[in-house]
Amino acid sequence: MKAEQIVHKMEKMVSLAKLAIKTEDAQEEAEATNLLEQLEAEMQTICAQLPDWVSVTEALPEAEREVIIRCDRGGYVFACPAIYEDGTILRGESCWNWNDIEQYGLYSVADDDYKIPAGWWENRHFTPDDVYNNPVDCAVTHWMPLPWRLVC
Secondary structure: OOHHHHHHHHHHHHHHHHHHOOOOOHHHHHHHHHHHHHHHHHHHHHHHOOOOOEEOOOOOOOOOOEEEEEEEEOOEEEEEEEEEEOOOOEHHHOOOOOOOHHHOOEEEOOOOEEEOOOEEEEOOOOOOOOOOOEEOOOEEEEEEEOOOOOOO
């Protein structure tokens, strides 16, 4: 559900609550209405900050930031946490563990280290035998920030 839809539903709830608080005491009704308006404004602020899906054709997340990705494997659509690598980060600079990078990384003689190849990586769904950070082997169509930012 998009943030706009959530705000619209909350606006309906606030309207119904306003009808329910009608009292004969004008001051009490005004205070309740004021509180509901404050609540509505606060909820709109919160909803505006909710993450939404971003198409990979529009933008990519910053390198090494854990996000949720939407994958399409031949019509089977699912989501999983992943990171995006832009191909510029060295293994020694990465905040992630890179097992067996010698098999798929790009060695930099100047840096005497392996560069992590560009692409989507994850360590939960595409992982054989407890190996970490495997390439995502299906189409990634969208990504979304996590509700919190993990800092490594």
